[in-house]
Amino acid sequence: MPNKIGIIGSGNIGGALGKHFAKAGHSVMFSSRNPEQLRSLADAAGNNAQVGTVEEAAEFGEVLLLAYPFGKTPEVAKKMKDPASKIIIDANNYYPGRDGAQPGQEMQEKGLLESEWTASYFSGAEIVKAFNTIYAKTLETRAFDEKAPLAIPFAASGQKGKSVIESIFQSIGFVGVYVGDLSKTKIMQPDEKLYTLQISEAEMRKLIG
Ligand SMILES: NC(=O)c1ccc[n+]([C@@H]2O[C@H](COP(=O)([O-])OP(=O)(O)OC[C@H]3O[C@@H](n4cnc5c(N)ncnc54)[C@H](OP(=O)(O)O)[C@@H]3O)[C@@H](O)[C@H]2O)c1
Numbered sequence: 001m002p003n004k005i006g007i008i009g010s011g012n013i014g015g016a017l018g019k020h021f022a023k024a025g026h027s028v029m030f031s032s033r034n035p036e037q038l039r040s041l042a043d044a045a046g047n048n049a050q051v052g053t054v055e056e057a058a059e060f061g062e063v064l065l066l067a068y069p070f071g072k073t074p075e076v077a078k079k080m081k082d083p084a085s086k087i088i089i090d091a092n093n094y095y096p097g098r099d100g101a102q103p104g105q106e107m108q109e110k111g112l113l114e115s116e117w118t119a120s121y122f123s124g125a126e127i128v129k130a131f132n133t134i135y136a137k138t139l140e141t142r143a144f145d146e147k148a149p150l151a152i153p154f155a156a157s158g159q160k161g162k163s164v165i166e167s168i169f170q171s172i173g174f175v176g177v178y179v180g181d182l183s184k185t186k187i188m189q190p191d192e193k194l195y196t197l198q199i200s201e202a203e204m205r206k207l208i209g
Helices: 012-023 035-045 054-062 072-080 101-108 112-118 136-141 159-169 182-188 200-207
Strands: 006-008 026-033 050-051 063-066 086-089 124-128 153-158 173-179
Touching: 006 012, 006 054, 006 101, 012 035, 012 050, 012 063, 012 136, 026 035, 026 054, 026 200, 035 063, 050 054, 072 112, 086 112, 086 159, 101 112, 101 153, 112 182, 124 159, 124 182, 136 200, 153 182, 153 200, 159 173, 173 182, 173 200
Parallel strands: 006 026, 006 063, 026 050, 063 086, 086 124, 153 173
Antiparallel strands: 124 153
């Protein structure tokens, strides 16, 4: 079923995925702090794509993709009026050199994984952790591969988010492999077991055990 998807952060990851989503028939709104710079991206994505501010994309999407520097979540969350009605797909990764020490300190103090830290800013939303383990280039080139679909690990905080992401994966030619709820996402974080792997569903299931 096609979804309305708001893309928050439309660079390497948000740009590549937004184009795939639009091609698959989803309605997409690309956003960033400079939406006027995203017009050519939306043109390339075709008729199912438009451009808006972060606030507009957050309002537009029943599903939102987070694809901006991890540390910006507190700022982005303030722009979202009604997170509890959303399914939020979190593709972000924490890199202290880029994102600063503060998120790391907060995660340590509160005993949170990266996905749980992000979820803590979007009260009541269903959170899906997905697309963070795959290089943008791989996402761009390996989508819609019917013969040998690439496996992408994901986690979900609820059943609705789990079904929606499974259907989104299918619509763009990847196969999702469920690792569990957000408490199981350490395995998906930078430099952990599933990070940057380009393998099949069977190989990934073996790794997850
Ligand atoms: N690149 C990869 O291969 C890869 C793979 C997996 C996961 N990731 C993760 O995915 C996220 C995005 O990576 P990327 O490579 O796509 O980054 P990118 O190419 O630098 O794009 C980042 C996007 O976020 C926007 N942005 C920056 N600050 C923002 C804010 N405060 N509010 C709203 N939008 C903001 C930027 O536009 P403006 O500056 O105009 O707002 C830009 O559109 C990161 O967390 C990264 O670690 C990246």
